[in-house]
Amino acid sequence: MKSTLSMTAMASVMALAAPAAMAQTEINFWHAMGGALGEKVEEMATAYNESQDDFVVVPTYKGNYTENMTAAIAAFRAGEQPHIVQVFEVGTATMMAAQGAIKPVYEVMENADIEWSSDAYLPAVRSYYSTPEGQLLSLPFNSSTPVMWYNQDLLDQAGKDVPQTWDEVFELADALQAEGHECAVSFGWQSWSMIENYLAWHNQPIGTQQNGFAGFDTELTIDESEDLANLLQRIADSQEDGTFVYGGRRGDSLPLFTSGECALWINSSAYYPDMVEQAEFNFGQTMLPLNTEAADAPQNSIIGGATLWVLSGHEDADYQGVAEFFDFISQPEIQADWHMSTGYVPITTAAYELAQEQGFYDENPGTQTAIEQLSLNEPTANSAGLRFGNFVQIRDVINEELEDLWSGDQTAEEALSNAAERGNAMLRDFEDTNM
Amino acid sequence: MRTKRVTFRHRWLPYLLVAPQIVITAVFFLWPASQAIYQSVLREDAFGLKTEFVGLANFERLFSDSAYLESFWTTIVFSALVAGLSMGIALVLAVMADRVIKSALVYRTVLIWPYAVAPAIAGVLWWFLFNPTIGIGAYAMGQLGYDWNHFQDGNDAMALIVIAAAWRQVSYNFLFFLAGLQAIPRSLIEAAAIDNAGPFKRFWSIQLPLLSPTVFFLLVVNVVYAFFETFGIVHATTGGGPGNETVILVYKVWRDAFEGLNLGSSAAQSVILMVIVIALTAIQFRYIERRVEY
Numbered sequence: 001m002k003s004t005l006s007m008t009a010m011a012s013v014m015a016l017a018a019p020a021a022m023a024q025t026e027i028n029f030w031h032a033m034g035g036a037l038g039e040k041v042e043e044m045a046t047a048y049n050e051s052q053d054d055f056v057v058v059p060t061y062k063g064n065y066t067e068n069m070t071a072a073i074a075a076f077r078a079g080e081q082p083h084i085v086q087v088f089e090v091g092t093a094t095m096m097a098a099q100g101a102i103k104p105v106y107e108v109m110e111n112a113d114i115e116w117s118s119d120a121y122l123p124a125v126r127s128y129y130s131t132p133e134g135q136l137l138s139l140p141f142n143s144s145t146p147v148m149w150y151n152q153d154l155l156d157q158a159g160k161d162v163p164q165t166w167d168e169v170f171e172l173a174d175a176l177q178a179e180g181h182e183c184a185v186s187f188g189w190q191s192w193s194m195i196e197n198y199l200a201w202h203n204q205p206i207g208t209q210q211n212g213f214a215g216f217d218t219e220l221t222i223d224e225s226e227d228l229a230n231l232l233q234r235i236a237d238s239q240e241d242g243t244f245v246y247g248g249r250r251g252d253s254l255p256l257f258t259s260g261e262c263a264l265w266i267n268s269s270a271y272y273p274d275m276v277e278q279a280e281f282n283f284g285q286t287m288l289p290l291n292t293e294a295a296d297a298p299q300n301s302i303i304g305g306a307t308l309w310v311l312s313g314h315e316d317a318d319y320q321g322v323a324e325f326f327d328f329i330s331q332p333e334i335q336a337d338w339h340m341s342t343g344y345v346p347i348t349t350a351a352y353e354l355a356q357e358q359g360f361y362d363e364n365p366g367t368q369t370a371i372e373q374l375s376l377n378e379p380t381a382n383s384a385g386l387r388f389g390n391f392v393q394i395r396d397v398i399n400e401e402l403e404d405l406w407s408g409d410q411t412a413e414e415a416l417s418n419a420a421e422r423g424n425a426m427l428r429d430f431e432d433t434n435m
Numbered sequence: 436m437r438t439k440r441v442t443f444r445h446r447w448l449p450y451l452l453v454a455p456q457i458v459i460t461a462v463f464f465l466w467p468a469s470q471a472i473y474q475s476v477l478r479e480d481a482f483g484l485k486t487e488f489v490g491l492a493n494f495e496r497l498f499s500d501s502a503y504l505e506s507f508w509t510t511i512v513f514s515a516l517v518a519g520l521s522m523g524i525a526l527v528l529a530v531m532a533d534r535v536i537k538s539a540l541v542y543r544t545v546l547i548w549p550y551a552v553a554p555a556i557a558g559v560l561w562w563f564l565f566n567p568t569i570g571i572g573a574y575a576m577g578q579l580g581y582d583w584n585h586f587q588d589g590n591d592a593m594a595l596i597v598i599a600a601a602w603r604q605v606s607y608n609f610l611f612f613l614a615g616l617q618a619i620p621r622s623l624i625e626a627a628a629i630d631n632a633g634p635f636k637r638f639w640s641i642q643l644p645l646l647s648p649t650v651f652f653l654l655v656v657n658v659v660y661a662f663f664e665t666f667g668i669v670h671a672t673t674g675g676g677p678g679n680e681t682v683i684l685v686y687k688v689w690r691d692a693f694e695g696l697n698l699g700s701s702a703a704q705s706v707i708l709m710v711i712v713i714a715l716t717a718i719q720f721r722y723i724e725r726r727v728e729y
Contacts, residue, residue: 070693077483094696098482247568248586249674255568393695396675403677407587422502429697433480 027057027321028082032068032306033142034061036273037342044338048328055321065091065306066392072311076101081311083322086141088306089128090391093212095309096137097389097434103310103319105326106135111316112323120330120348124300124374128385129307132213138307139326140347142338144270145301145370146193148289152282154181154263165290166231169264173243176263182242185235186256187266190249191398192304193288194232194266195222200383201288202227203299212387216431220388220423222398223416227294233412236405246406249399254278268304269370272343285366287373299383300376305344336360345371389430394423468709474702481696493703502679503687503704510683513597514661521601522653525608530638532609533616543613550606554664558671561599585673589680592673596681599672600665608653615649616642655719659712684708 033041038061045057062068065088072085087095095102109116118126118136125140150162158175160168173184187193199206205221212218222228238244245262247253257265258278266288275283290298310322328334335351338344340360346352352371355361361368379385388394398419405415478489497503532542549557564572565585573583585591619642627637643650666685669675675682675690682690685708692701 066694070696073481073696094481098480098484100484101482246584246587249676252586253568255566259568261568390695390697393691393697396690396694399676400678403587407589407677409678433478433485 024054024056025318025321027055027084027318027325029057029059029084030062030068030072030082031059031086032063032065040338040341044329044334048325051328055324057325076311081313083314083318084308084310086306087309089304090395092129093387093389093391101312103312104135104137105139105310108310108319108323109326112320114323114327116327120350122347122349122375124379125303125347127379128303138309141306141308142344143303143305143347144268144344145303145374146197146266146288147269147285147369147373148287149257149265149275149283149285151260151263152284162286163289165292167292169289170238170243172263173238177241183245183256183262184243185264186245186247186253186262188251188253189267190402191395195398196386197288197301198228199225200300200302201298202291202294203380203382205382206386207388210381211385213384216389216434218388218427220420223420227291229412229416230293231291232405236412239406270343272367285369287369298376300379301373302383302385303374345374388427389434390426394426397422471702471705474698475706478699493699497700497703505679506682506684506687509681510662513593513683514658516597517600517604517661518654518657520597521604521657522608525605526612529609529612529616532613546609547606549603552603554603554667555671557599557603558668561595562672565595587677589677592677592681595672596668599668600661604657604660611649611653612646615646619645655715659715662711
């Protein structure tokens with residue numbers, strides 16, 4: 001047993017390996033799924049381990065996405081890397097650029113002695129993690145997309161239907177205010193939900209070079225969308241009568257919705273379990289609102305979440321186990337179960353169909369919103385996803401500039417152009433480092 | 436000051452006795468510090484696959500970045516507020532506790548308690564209290580007519596991290612002030628009292644001047660604390676926001692390395708911080724220690 005493994009890993013190794021023979025090869029899998037999600041991951045690994053005798057997959061929880069990725073990179077530098085590491089979507093460019101450190105998933109699967117085709121995966125999910133030639137680099141694991149959560153009780157009170165456009169959102173705000181209720185809308189992960197997904201949803205580019213897919217010499221173009229600037233300005237101005245309340249980065253604004261303060265909340269579909277647990281009113285989820293100034297119909301939204309990357313530097317035989325494990329967890333039954341219990345989208349078409357057959361969407365209306373949004377249309381170069389280096393930092397920059405907009409220190413136009421300018425400097429930095 | 440001269444019979448014994456200290460310094464300070472200096476002149480991708488020597492480019496980039504220079508100012512304001520607030524409150528409490536005779540031990544114990552709370556936990560605690568939606572502190576201020584939202588208002592966010600950082604430090608300062616006050620001979624205070632000096636006059640003319648070594652010692656300790664140990668508080672409460680209003684230097688070091696995976700820049704920033712702490716320590720020993728009357 002390696003001394004670098006944490007106590008939890010040791011415990012799980014002992015629990016899993018006890019009945020197994022000594023000849024089994026260990027496959028280390030570092031992930032960032034805490035709590036109930038972590039238990040689900042353990043369940044998957046146990047099911048795989050029981051299904052065969054050659055390999056033992058050892059899942060280890062290493063903290064949040066950032067911590068997990070940093071831990072894996074540090075381990076790689078020390079020559080102690082795991083076989084599989086879970087990396088969030090914005091780390092994609094960093095992982096891709098590290099050509100000596102990763103093994104692309106399509107290569108792992110092709111070299112292994114199994115039958116496998118990347119066509120089984122949903123196009124909107126697959127496209128985010130593929131090369132421009134369509135080769136899958138990492139295995140989609142937990143994917144979600146931003147949706148609009150709504151408080152049905154407040155909609156009834158205002159006598160309005162679920163808004164489908166931004167104009168209707170503001171109409172709802174007026175109706176609510178006539179009833180004496182102030183806040184209509186808030187959102188979280190604002191760079192992802194309000195900029196990246198807004199642009200994809202309205203089929204506009206986020207950056208040049210196919211949103212960075214076609215090369216490191218990409219530049220952000222978020223400051224070129226006039227309708228985005230107008231909408232953000234409209235939202236910022238609407239703070240005056242309390243229509244919009246800013247509730248912080250990431251998911252910090254969740255209580256604004258679950259406490260009944262704001263009627264609408266735009267954030268990940270993966271908040272489903274939180275809603276079930278915390279919201280004491282009738283809630284639902286619907287597609288992102290359309291800005292009719294920008295488009296007549298929506299394109300498709302892009303995903304967030306994480307994928308599994310394979311790191312190089314292990315025995316060739318080990319990768320057979322990695323491939324088998326990937327194939328195992330892509331099975332419709334396992335994916336459908338994962339989807340239904342977590343709110344993440346199913347990653348394969350077969351799993352989606354299975355969830356339909358089992359009547360999950362009839363029993364839980366709205367839960368298919370995310371997947372419908374993702375597969376609304378065949379993804380275009382604008383809506384396939386994005387791939388920018390240093391994007392974790394660029395998102396921080398976007399957060400900072402937007403916060404200066406919400407506090408009234410600058411206009412939406414200034415916020416977007418500052419964000420693009422500062423972001424582009426980071427993109428150049430990444431390009432220089434990885435030349 | 437007279438120094439006692441001790442002679443060792445064996446030549447190697449003194450070296451042996453200081454060896455553990457030197458080994459610890461080498462392992463936990465000299466080695467990491469030299470690594471930081473080395474890393475600060477390199478540009479490297481996250482995995483360490485491509486390394487390039489870039490000289491002082493990382494430093495040049497930092498000093499031409501207006502966000503980094505703002506972060507200096509933010510840190511100075513933050514440290515001054517934390518040191519001022521925590522020392523001020525601790526001094527008042529210590530003077531009060533010094534006068535209490537009944538159940539003095541209980542007061543002292545309760546006042547020292549917060550020091551045992553880890554910074555990140557203190558941060559989360561204050562985050563809950565002042566959450567604009569569900570926090571009881573934010574609610575109370577709403578009742579008083581102040582619309583608290585540290586997600587949006589830079590001053591609210593700064594106030595939050597200052598309170599969270601100072602709260603914990605009050606206990607530490609309290610201990611030193613109380614010890615300092617108790618070391619002042621009672622006869623001096625009683626003499627002043629006989630000369631008709633009130634409690635405030637006695638404090639101002641007798642206790643405070645005699646406490647000045649403690650005050651200066653704590654000033655340096657508190658500034659160093661605010662500069663280097665408050666990362667957890669910022670991380671758990673504001674995350675540097677809104678905008679970059681609460682990005683203090685040490686938080687930026689962490690963020691650039693662990694979120695941004697930009698090791699060169701992060702190392703350059705730690706080297707700058709290291710220079711600052713060395714300067715602070717030098718000032719303390721060279722000037723302040725000398726001038727303060729003991």
